[in-house]
Amino acid sequence: MTDAARKARWIGQLKSAGIGEAAVDLRHILLAAADDAHVDDMVARRARREPLSHILGDKPFWTLDLKVTPDVLTPRSDTETLVETVLKHAGDKSAALEIADFGTGSGAILLALLSELPNASGLGVDISESALAIARENAFRNGLEARAVFRTGNWADSVEDNSLDIAVSNPPYITSAVIDTLEPEVRDHEPRIALDGGDDGMYVYRFLLPELFRILKPYGRMAVEIGYDQAEAVSALAGAAGFADIATTRDLGGQPRVVSGHKP
Ligand SMILES: C[S@@+](CC[C@H](N)C(=O)[O-])C[C@H]1O[C@@H](n2cnc3c(N)ncnc32)[C@H](O)[C@@H]1O
Incomplete structure (x- = not known):
């Protein structure tokens, strides 16, 4: 042939x-x-219908090369919008910023931020120990291990009040009933715990936004990824949690993708 x-x-x-x-x-x-x-x-x-990222074993994200297995959500290019939003507001890029990423998965968001902020250090939290093993490998693979710590935990539970400059998260935000209608690559191969946002997709935002407010220093910034139809509801929760200067950023496809704000 x-x-x-x-x-x-x-x-x-x-x-x-x-x-x-x-x-x-x-x-x-x-x-x-x-x-x-x-x-x-x-x-x-x-x-x-195995995802290409699982077959190849890696996926580019931002400027990084990340290892990907069925234990982690495959990082999406839409999530780079969150990285861009944080960098836009980061001010002095050489400052010794303290960052945390809740539901870090492969470590994608935290590692991309550390790669752009040379004196920052970061904490990545996930409930999945097997995801954190991949995140740690990714930190080494990209030469960022000296500035990244990965810890098992339930969202921000173990983080002190007023302790961070930047807090980010791409939480599970898909409505439970919708998951079974998704493409087989996602439905059958990605961790459900990384996708399922409860009955209305908003389950995590309700308690996470007040938690992000609690752990940020005054003037600290938060940014969370959202589903295309969640901008209004998540912005309202961010306002109720006390955040100011709340803004929505769209992804390259023109969909609302990130809600961000700062602690007054
Ligand atoms: C949508 S994925 C995001 C992964 C990665 N940050 C990214 O953007 O590619 C959500 C992550 O939240 C984690 N997660 C789910 N429940 C959690 C909890 N109670 N505490 C901490 N992390 C949790 C999942 O294991 C998963 O890694």
Whole structure:
């Protein structure tokens, strides 16, 4: 079989499994695979709707290369909007800022921020010990381990009052009933604990926003990722928690993606 015929066969296999970006996925697989047998195996996994990030074992995020396994949410490019929003408001980038990321997963947000803020140090909290093992590996992989600590915990429970300059989170915010309607890559392969935001998707924001207010220093900033239809409700919760200067930032697709504010 010629190269072109083999490629056409692999693309056909992916397309008939319902994968829209078959050619793009195949290009990534070809770059990662050692030989044709390896490509066959990776294409078969992708055709069973395993996420490409799980098959390749990594995912670029911001300027970083992150290890990804089924234990962590695959970082989304939309989440880079949160990183941008925080950096825009960070003021003096060389300051010794204290940052925390709640529900850190792969460590994506915290590590991206530390990579841009050379004197900052950060805490990543997650309830999943297996996610934190990946986050720690990612800190080493990107040379940020000296400034990043990862700790098991329930949101901000173990963090002292008035202790942080920046507090961020991309909490689970998908309505429970919607999860079963999502693409198989997400529904069957990503940790449900990373997705499920309860009956109305707002479960975590209700207690997390007052918690972020509690742990921030005066003038400290918070930023949380939101679902496309949650800007108004999350902004209202941020206002009720005491935050000022509350703003929504849109992602590259034009959808509301981040709510941020500062502690007066
Ligand atoms: C939407 S994922 C975000 C992962 C990562 N920060 C990102 O943006 O790619 C939400 C994360 O919250 C974590 N999580 C869920 N419940 C938690 C809890 N009670 N305390 C701390 N983290 C929790 C999940 O394990 C998951 O890693």
